[in-house]
Amino acid sequence: MPNSPNREIEIRVDQAQVPYRFALETMTARNSAIAAGEARELVWLLEHPPVYTAGTSAAADELLDPRFEVVEAGRGGRYTYHGPGQRIGYVLLDLRKRARDVRGFVHALEGWVIATLADFGVESWRADGRIGIWTRDIDGREAKIGAIGVRIRRWVTMHGFSVNLSPDLSHFGGIVPCGIEEFGVTSLARLGVTLDSQGWDRALLARMDHFLAQLDQPCPKD
Numbered sequence: 001m002p003n004s005p006n007r008e009i010e011i012r013v014d015q016a017q018v019p020y021r022f023a024l025e026t027m028t029a030r031n032s033a034i035a036a037g038e039a040r041e042l043v044w045l046l047e048h049p050p051v052y053t054a055g056t057s058a059a060a061d062e063l064l065d066p067r068f069e070v071v072e073a074g075r076g077g078r079y080t081y082h083g084p085g086q087r088i089g090y091v092l093l094d095l096r097k098r099a100r101d102v103r104g105f106v107h108a109l110e111g112w113v114i115a116t117l118a119d120f121g122v123e124s125w126r127a128d129g130r131i132g133i134w135t136r137d138i139d140g141r142e143a144k145i146g147a148i149g150v151r152i153r154r155w156v157t158m159h160g161f162s163v164n165l166s167p168d169l170s171h172f173g174g175i176v177p178c179g180i181e182e183f184g185v186t187s188l189a190r191l192g193v194t195l196d197s198q199g200w201d202r203a204l205l206a207r208m209d210h211f212l213a214q215l216d217q218p219c220p221k222d
Contacts, residue, residue, distance in 0.1 A: 009093075009212075013201055014046040020053065020071050020082060027090055027158055028074075034094055035154040043208070044090040045201050050083040052175055055149055065174035075159040077131060077149040079175040085167035085187070087200050091160040095152070098215040102152055108214035112207060113146050113161050119203045120193050133163070135186065143186035144177065164188065165195055 023046065033039035050068040055077030062079050063070065082088060095105060110126055113133050117124045124135040124145055133146030151158040164187035172185045188195050 009041045009043060011205065012042060012044040015197065017049050017084065018046045020048045020051040023048065024071070024073065027092065030092055031153050031156050031158050034092055035156045041094055042092040046088050047084060047086055047197065048082040048088065050171055052079055052081055054079055062176035064176065067174050075149040075151045080147050080149065080177060081172050081175060082162060083167050083171055086162050086164050087197050088162050089160045089204065091157055093157045095155045095157065100155060105157060105215060106148060106150060108211055109161055110148060111214060112211040113163060115207055116204045117145070120188065120195060122188065122191060122193060137184060137186045138190060141184065143184040145186050163200065165197065165200060
């Protein structure tokens, strides 16, 4: 794995599972260091042991079965699940070096995931009023294949995205994922695409320069 498509940005890739609380503490400290000019920006690819995380808008009645540890994440959004077979991308970028546009950052982040999924033959999209990345499930209905949740501190981004490669989808049953009851959750494996984390990481990082270039462009009006 190359160190970085951009020398100013550190790429960190973990294949072993990283406990969520440790990752959150590490990310929070790195965010502060970037804001202070004491550390490089970071893109961190990893996966977690099973955990439910609560965003700032999480509602108590959306935690249906707390069978796994529940952690207050501090990001935007509601409840989500992380676990083996799901690839996480934590993106810590200094928006002071780019357009100070939070909406544009989220739009570019979504586009990065959508374009990478397309590399594996999976069409996905944004949906009005529904946060996340959506695709057509095997039953023909729309289902979520990726989640987006970010936080901005002193114009430095935190958190990022998750993509379902081959997680145990029954683990999502302990929550109302992102507060959306009427749509299901799917994965590349459920759609018949076999892909390991290394393959995903290579494809994602190959598109990183294009993602970064979007951060200096005005956000399109949806």
